[in-house]
Amino acid sequence: MTATSTFLSRRTVIAGTGALVVGFSVARRAFAQQEPQNVGEEPRRPVALPGSLKDAPLIDSWIRIEATGAITVMTGKAELGQGIKTALIQIAAEQLDVAPHAITLVTADTASTPNEGYTAGSHSMQDSGTAILNAAAQARAILVNAAAARFALAAGELKTGDGKVAAPDGRAIGYGELVSTELLHVEATPASPLKDTSRRLVMGRSIERVDIPVKVTGGAAYVHDLRLPDMVHGRVVRPPSPGARLKAIDEARVRRLPGVLAVVRNGSFLAVVAAREYQCVQAMRLLAATATWDGHSDLPESGKLYETLLALPSRDNDILHRSVALPPGGRTLEATYHRPYQMHGSIGPSCAVALREADALTVWTHSQGVYPLRGALSELTGLGAEQIRCIHMEGSGCYGHNGADDVAADAVLLAIALPGRPVRVQWMREDEHRFEPYGPAMIARLGAALQDGRIADWHHDVWSNTHSTRPGKAGDLLSALYLQAPFPPSPPRPLPQPDGGGDRNAIPLYVLPSVRVTNRFIPQMPLRVSALRGLGAYMNVFAIESFMDELAAAAGADPVAFRLAHLEDARGRDVVTEAARRFGWQATHAQRRPGFGHGFGFARYKNLGAYAAIAVEAEVARESGRVRIVRAVAAVDSGEAVNPDGIRNQIEGGMLQSASWTLFEEVRFDRTHVTSASWASYPILRFSDLPERIEVHVIDRPGEPFLGTGEAAQGPMAAAIANAVADASGVRIRDLPLHKERVKAAIGV
Amino acid sequence: MRLIKVIGGLVAVVLVAAVGFLVFAHRSEIAAADPPASFDRELVARGARLAAIGNCRSCHTVAGGLAYAGGVPIPTAFGTIHGTNITPDRDTGIGAWSQEAFVRSMREGVDRAGNHLYPAFPYDHFTKLEDGDLAALYAYLMTRPAVRATAPTNDLAFPAGFRPLLAGWKLLFFQPGRFEDDPRSSPELNRGAYLADALAHCGACHTPRNGLGAQQGRHEFAGGVSASWAAPAIDESNPAPVPWTSESLHAYLRHGRAEHHGVAAGPMQDVTRNLAEAEDDDVRVLAAYVATRMGAPSQEREERAKGLIATAAERLPFNVPVPETMGAAAARLPAGAALYAGACAVCHDAGRTGGMDGIDLALATGVQLASARNFLNVVLDGIHSPRHPSAVLMPGFAGALTDEQIVELAAYVRATYSNQPPWPDIAATLRDIRLNRIAANAEARP
Amino acid sequence: MITLTVNGNDHTVDVDPATPLLYVLREDLALHGAKFGCGLGQCGSCTVMVDGRAVFSCLLPAAAAAGRQVKTVEGLGTIDEPGPMQQAFMAEQAAQCGYCIPGMMMRAQALLEAKPAATEADIRAALEPHLCRCGTQARIVRAVMRAAQAMRLVDAVGRRAEASP
Numbered sequence A: 001m002t003a004t005s006t007f008l009s010r011r012t013v014i015a016g017t018g019a020l021v022v023g024f025s026v027a028r029r030a031f032a033q034q035e036p037q038n039v040g041e042e043p044r045r046p047v048a049l050p051g052s053l054k055d056a057p058l059i060d061s062w063i064r065i066e067a068t069g070a071i072t073v074m075t076g077k078a079e080l081g082q083g084i085k086t087a088l089i090q091i092a093a094e095q096l097d098v099a100p101h102a103i104t105l106v107t108a109d110t111a112s113t114p115n116e117g118y119t120a121g122s123h124s125m126q127d128s129g130t131a132i133l134n135a136a137a138q139a140r141a142i143l144v145n146a147a148a149a150r151f152a153l154a155a156g157e158l159k160t161g162d163g164k165v166a167a168p169d170g171r172a173i174g175y176g177e178l179v180s181t182e183l184l185h186v187e188a189t190p191a192s193p194l195k196d197t198s199r200r201l202v203m204g205r206s207i208e209r210v211d212i213p214v215k216v217t218g219g220a221a222y223v224h225d226l227r228l229p230d231m232v233h234g235r236v237v238r239p240p241s242p243g244a245r246l247k248a249i250d251e252a253r254v255r256r257l258p259g260v261l262a263v264v265r266n267g268s269f270l271a272v273v274a275a276r277e278y279q280c281v282q283a284m285r286l287l288a289a290t291a292t293w294d295g296h297s298d299l300p301e302s303g304k305l306y307e308t309l310l311a312l313p314s315r316d317n318d319i320l321h322r323s324v325a326l327p328p329g330g331r332t333l334e335a336t337y338h339r340p341y342q343m344h345g346s347i348g349p350s351c352a353v354a355l356r357e358a359d360a361l362t363v364w365t366h367s368q369g370v371y372p373l374r375g376a377l378s379e380l381t382g383l384g385a386e387q388i389r390c391i392h393m394e395g396s397g398c399y400g401h402n403g404a405d406d407v408a409a410d411a412v413l414l415a416i417a418l419p420g421r422p423v424r425v426q427w428m429r430e431d432e433h434r435f436e437p438y439g440p441a442m443i444a445r446l447g448a449a450l451q452d453g454r455i456a457d458w459h460h461d462v463w464s465n466t467h468s469t470r471p472g473k474a475g476d477l478l479s480a481l482y483l484q485a486p487f488p489p490s491p492p493r494p495l496p497q498p499d500g501g502g503d504r505n506a507i508p509l510y511v512l513p514s515v516r517v518t519n520r521f522i523p524q525m526p527l528r529v530s531a532l533r534g535l536g537a538y539m540n541v542f543a544i545e546s547f548m549d550e551l552a553a554a555a556g557a558d559p560v561a562f563r564l565a566h567l568e569d570a571r572g573r574d575v576v577t578e579a580a581r582r583f584g585w586q587a588t589h590a591q592r593r594p595g596f597g598h599g600f601g602f603a604r605y606k607n608l609g610a611y612a613a614i615a616v617e618a619e620v621a622r623e624s625g626r627v628r629i630v631r632a633v634a635a636v637d638s639g640e641a642v643n644p645d646g647i648r649n650q651i652e653g654g655m656l657q658s659a660s661w662t663l664f665e666e667v668r669f670d671r672t673h674v675t676s677a678s679w680a681s682y683p684i685l686r687f688s689d690l691p692e693r694i695e696v697h698v699i700d701r702p703g704e705p706f707l708g709t710g711e712a713a714q715g716p717m718a719a720a721i722a723n724a725v726a727d728a729s730g731v732r733i734r735d736l737p738l739h740k741e742r743v744k745a746a747i748g749v
Numbered sequence B: 001m002r003l004i005k006v007i008g009g010l011v012a013v014v015l016v017a018a019v020g021f022l023v024f025a026h027r028s029e030i031a032a033a034d035p036p037a038s039f040d041r042e043l044v045a046r047g048a049r050l051a052a053i054g055n056c057r058s059c060h061t062v063a064g065g066l067a068y069a070g071g072v073p074i075p076t077a078f079g080t081i082h083g084t085n086i087t088p089d090r091d092t093g094i095g096a097w098s099q100e101a102f103v104r105s106m107r108e109g110v111d112r113a114g115n116h117l118y119p120a121f122p123y124d125h126f127t128k129l130e131d132g133d134l135a136a137l138y139a140y141l142m143t144r145p146a147v148r149a150t151a152p153t154n155d156l157a158f159p160a161g162f163r164p165l166l167a168g169w170k171l172l173f174f175q176p177g178r179f180e181d182d183p184r185s186s187p188e189l190n191r192g193a194y195l196a197d198a199l200a201h202c203g204a205c206h207t208p209r210n211g212l213g214a215q216q217g218r219h220e221f222a223g224g225v226s227a228s229w230a231a232p233a234i235d236e237s238n239p240a241p242v243p244w245t246s247e248s249l250h251a252y253l254r255h256g257r258a259e260h261h262g263v264a265a266g267p268m269q270d271v272t273r274n275l276a277e278a279e280d281d282d283v284r285v286l287a288a289y290v291a292t293r294m295g296a297p298s299q300e301r302e303e304r305a306k307g308l309i310a311t312a313a314e315r316l317p318f319n320v321p322v323p324e325t326m327g328a329a330a331a332r333l334p335a336g337a338a339l340y341a342g343a344c345a346v347c348h349d350a351g352r353t354g355g356m357d358g359i360d361l362a363l364a365t366g367v368q369l370a371s372a373r374n375f376l377n378v379v380l381d382g383i384h385s386p387r388h389p390s391a392v393l394m395p396g397f398a399g400a401l402t403d404e405q406i407v408e409l410a411a412y413v414r415a416t417y418s419n420q421p422p423w424p425d426i427a428a429t430l431r432d433i434r435l436n437r438i439a440a441n442a443e444a445r446p
Numbered sequence C: 001m002i003t004l005t006v007n008g009n010d011h012t013v014d015v016d017p018a019t020p021l022l023y024v025l026r027e028d029l030a031l032h033g034a035k036f037g038c039g040l041g042q043c044g045s046c047t048v049m050v051d052g053r054a055v056f057s058c059l060l061p062a063a064a065a066a067g068r069q070v071k072t073v074e075g076l077g078t079i080d081e082p083g084p085m086q087q088a089f090m091a092e093q094a095a096q097c098g099y100c101i102p103g104m105m106m107r108a109q110a111l112l113e114a115k116p117a118a119t120e121a122d123i124r125a126a127l128e129p130h131l132c133r134c135g136t137q138a139r140i141v142r143a144v145m146r147a148a149q150a151m152r153l154v155d156a157v158g159r160r161a162e163a164s165p
Helices: A003-016 A019-032 A085-097 A124-151 A210-217 A251-256 A275-292 A304-311 A370-381 A406-415 A431-436 A536-555 A559-565 A569-582 A585-589 A644-664 A714-729 A740-747 B001-025 B041-054 B055-060 B099-108 B131-142 B165-173 B188-197 B246-255 B267-275 B280-294 B299-314 B328-332 B336-347 B374-379 B402-418 B428-438 C021-028 C086-093 C101-114 C120-126 C139-162
Strands: A062-064 A070-075 A103-106 A159-161 A164-166 A172-174 A232-237 A245-248 A260-266 A269-274 A292-294 A315-322 A331-339 A351-359 A360-365 A388-392 A423-426 A442-451 A454-464 A514-521 A596-604 A611-618 A627-637 A693-698 B074-077 B079-082 B224-226 B229-231 B383-384 B392-395 C001-008 C009-014 C049-052 C055-056 C069-071
Touching: A062 A124, A070 A085, A085 A103, A085 A124, A124 A159, A124 A164, A124 A172, A159 C049, A164 A454, A210 C086, A210 C101, A232 A275, A232 A406, A251 A260, A251 A275, A260 A275, A260 A406, A269 A275, A269 A406, A269 A454, A275 C021, A292 A627, A331 A536, A351 A406, A360 A370, A360 A406, A370 A388, A370 A406, A406 A423, A442 C049, A454 A536, A536 A559, A536 A596, A536 A714, A559 A569, A559 A596, A569 A585, A569 A596, A569 A611, A569 A627, A569 A693, A585 A596, A596 A714, A611 A714, A627 A644, A627 A714, A644 A693, A644 A714, A644 C139, A714 A740, B041 B131, B041 B188, B041 B267, B041 B280, B055 B267, B099 B131, B188 B280, B188 B392, B229 B267, B229 B374, B246 B280, B246 C120, B328 B336, B328 B402, B336 B402, B374 B383, B374 B402, B374 B428, B402 B428, C001 C021, C049 C101, C055 C101, C086 C101, C086 C139, C101 C120, C101 C139, C120 C139
Parallel strands: A070 A103, A232 A423, A360 A388, A454 A514, A627 A693, C001 C069
Antiparallel strands: A062 A070, A159 A164, A164 A172, A232 A269, A245 A292, A260 A269, A315 A514, A331 A442, A351 A360, A351 A423, A442 A454, A596 A611, A611 A627, B074 B079, B224 B229, B383 B392, C001 C009, C049 C055, C049 C069
16 A cells, blocks of 8 residues: 555545544634644633633733843744744833833743744734733733832822832832732733823834844854754654655664664654764665665646646535625626645754653754644653643744644654653755645636626635644654554644635635635645645635736726725725835836736735735746746735834745745646755745845834734735736736746747 | 069959959848738747757847847857847847848858858858748747847957958858758658758757868767867767667757756756757657767667666765775775765765755766866856756855865766776866856856 | 864864765854755855855865865854844844845855945845745845945945054
């Protein structure tokens, strides 16, 4: 039996057991499988506390103040390079009335921080930011009340600043002197005495990120840089095809190599541990060269990927259906869009360090969810969750569920084989390229009826695999599938609305009298997939916003005017108008140079997060088919902007990453294995592809809730590019990526 | 007096000869004309596929520049010539060229104004093109976007800059005329021969040239030069360790890489990128024809190739310090061996799984050639992906390794992966390459 | 035994001469600036300077670096006293995850040392071998432009100081 069949058929079998499994999973689904939700064992509380306070309501879960006055803020979220640490410090400093540098922030650590599930779904500001905002404001109020009692004054007469509470008579008392063990050990209340937005000193300012200095001076900034005493190095030998099973190895020869401490084999999981890193790499190479394998995966014919996916059984669900009788007449359009598998492609391959000592296991990891990972490792090792500590350390940018959790499991399996020695495992480049879980291939079919230049009817069908196979369970960890006694992968499940998975952002924000949106979830996975930044939103917004341009063209309308004519959401209208104005849409659109085109894209991420509108000018070289983005202008509304430059950095990054996906990226494979094994066979955006100019305009909304920003730009950017290409070349390309061969073929000679 | 008469007579003879030569060399201008407003789409498409085989872009488009706008410097033994603008711009391109003028340039090497063209423009090949193919190429070029661009002036040593002399060159070396089928050959091979000779002009690089830059017809395909690269022989003396077949040549020409042969580099990579856009059947017959010219390999060569492939498949990663991976040369040339192990082995022989598909160097033609030139070029510049030109397949080592180290590496690789004598004076070859680059201002960036 | 000169200091290490410099820097010398990204010379994360040129340390055998001047991002300044290149990256907030940044800084440093008047086009062209997955390229270019300006200023001030008696 080949291993794809283990991959596919086991899932099929589990999925096929039907109601029992589904019934079992329903209760957990809201926690475990909804991408951004918290994975907690505790039931939800009845009180609607803001943000993550509802899962961890004690104020001292978030904020601790020592007798020395030292302030520690704890978040269950992790720094992924998105600048979250800085923003959270700003929020806490503002509400506690202290300087940002007075705050020590502790990020995701199962020993000390609240369980906030995954750092994903652009939820960190909404969840953790909101929790810290409220916890800090309430903590400050508690401190003020305590001081009022000491001073025998009314709380309203006191002021805070610089970590002290001051009375009008000149008396002042430091926070540290006020706290007792129990003072902040109280549950938060739903309402908080927030500082008035007009008195903001720290929030709303582009203060410099706290994580950058160490990164640009060579400090130990990443888990990759962690050096523990007696640390040793491990490397895993991955199979030639994901479905291959290990037949034989030449262990003795590898053991004779200098520095080799252990060759670890468990079923088809094969690894080597050596004293020094390069010795380990050498041993891994020899082990790989001399190992023999049996069997292979049966992958789809790459030229027929979409047909293959459409032929698989799907579970269909109308996520929106509103029918009105349409008057006769008008014009109908239909279009189908495709997106291939795409990679996270972290620049630094995934890495983890694990140490097994006595009955404790410590794991340093760049996982996006230290608590869910701990659960999976507990199942993998048989150790109790309380014996395992997962500590987040920064990794190379992950952009979703990459190899971070998998490599943590690798390190743990090796640490168990060498107790007492910290084992560091870093994947090789080809491991990351070939074995990370990809962003799923997707198909979107859109249709609409136009009447009197307006959309009268709209339908959208989207086919996709799941967008999360994140751990929770041991079977979600790559190496667990290869063990002698393998763990079954979790049955694939769609992520429910309103966040959604494959159907994320499948519901347009536009006014549509009659509409049907259907999520067609395909459980069976030809290639291993999981969450890639934006999930289905990237594809759905690409499709919707491309289609909007096709409809505008059919209606003879300007693309921006056509969008505004169908958009009532005031904040949505604001970003569209602002992006068009800053771009100079009206002034320049009529005078486009030949070979140049303008394109527009808009969405509100998940219809819950940040609003983003993007205008792009692109040049299409007819001879080569090469698309060059000349300039891109974005307007974004993330609610209250805690760190405007942080928002700009995220949006710029999202735009460029999306440009890379949209213009270049496609995971290539043959019938047995992935052939995109390095940057040579998986090209991404380079400096020569960098637009001449990128602008991001932030519309600040002081006092409004924080709206997640990290994934807001990807969908609109993809559509803006495709629309600019269509405008420049006269050909509409509905298949991603818009690489030059495809553009050239579409243009013809 | 007599002397004066003699001198006078000689001057007169020279003058008459010169005037006669100029009359002989003279070509009339063909009047400027407006090209047809439109062309048949099929004809244009056919022209596009032919232009891909003709590799027009390589000399008429600068890297990253506008298509066919010219300006590409072409180094020759006589100085630098620049590819011209062949877009239909009226003033700086060929926009005022009638089809007649275009055909004359292709068949006779004379531009519309009547100037002789340098044979860097391979009209010695194009003269053999069929009328229909010329019409298609004309239709294709005339429908490209017009670009206003003037190529830099040629930089030629005296007297090569004097164009009428080219008439003499043509008299000696240029034979106008159509391609003729070989009646003993099949239609497919004749088509392949036609494409190779009349259009792809393989011989322009792969045939040696004489002192005046003319291809030596008697040694067709016996190997030549292209810029700083050696163009290997593609006749019976082809040096590939694994003999080429029609299939492997097809893969190589079409995709820029072939199993057991590696990746096209240097000017040939451009050729393969263009051929990727040609008609597949045309590339197939082209490959079949070249395979025929290489001939069937001897039994001995076949056996040796099989052995090399088997050895390559079983070769242990060299960068692992186990005795069995060390050949005799490693003991003799330890510095080169360490360089190979640390810089090359990770792709070229570390199991070669998962896309690190550097070829086993025992199979690489560049290691077998008489000159280290191609090997050194690859080490200095690396290789970009044939499919994705901006993606790096192999990085260049121009700044990483010192010249001394590159020489040590080359000596080691030659000793270990070829059965040929050591390269003579690698350091001198390297210096020569470096000097040419400084001259061409093409030295790798910091 | 191989003796390496890194950031002006000599270090003698006992490693296989073929060991890529990257591993020696990180493991033996505890210099974390250079990063492992691909090990194939395709991404630039491991870039350091050797004799003034930007070099992929993942493909440079340690033995080949002996006797040459190696400079890493740690040689550009410290967290307390950052050099002009580091200050420029901080000022422009030119990082997201930051993993690729030290390699970019070393390529940029090599460029500016060779060509202090480098233009934006020069900078973009020089950085072509480097990949950034977070999409920070625009800020990186701005940071290098800012560093160039700062370094020119320092240079000019230095020259003036030399010229005055």
